[in-house]
Amino acid sequence: MSSVADKLAKKSSSKTSAKQVRLRLVYVDFWSAVKLSFLTAVAFAIVTIVATFLVFLVLQSTNLIGQVDELLGAVTGGEFQLAAFLNLPQVMAFAAVVAILNLIVITVLGAVVAGIYNLMVKVTGGLLVGFTSN
Template identity: 50%
Template sequence: MSSVAEKLQRKSQKPAATKQVRLKLVYVDFWSALKFSFLVSISLGIILVVATIFIWVVLASTSVFSSIDSIMQQILSDNTYSVSQSVSLPQVALFAIVVALLNTVIGTALGAIASLLYNFSVKLTGGLLVGFTNQ
């Protein structure tokens, strides 16, 4: 009598048939690329705003701004200038939001332009050949 382990060992010695599929990417839908690039740009914009606010909070809580203020007062011997007043949280947050909005517009436009350029280049190159295997 053979055990279950021996049967499994015999089965595993058979070579597994691997299937290969080759696909050619010859068209990228413009609206799909536009929507995808918009969503990616919005996500990166949110990350930018949150990270900027987080970095400002960390710098403010570790009193980096007051250290910079004291160094600037020693160098300039001017007591009226303050970095902490010039770089306040509302100013930093507003700047980050404006940059995120600009990045969203530019990122969406670049995604749309990239899809158009790919669709035009497919006529010359024939497309992108992608291979998949089943393992």
């Protein structure tokens, strides 16, 4: 009788036949690319808003905004106060506007890239992709 280690050694020494398939990507569905780029942009927008909130909290807790405000007050003679412009609602509103603009731009760029790829395939023949099974 053979042990489990002998059986595993026989399995590892035998070569498996790996099948390989080569396919050409000759068309990217326009609406699928738009949907995928929109979902990517939504995730990026959420990350932008959360990161802006966390950075603002760190700046506020370390009192860096107050120190920069004191420095600007010394340079400008007290005419400009940074703390009047940098409060949480205004920072989050700015982050929301940036996130919405990024959402629109990333979605449009995904559609444009899909259209350009579909036009380039007519010249280049497409992207060759290889798949193997082990």
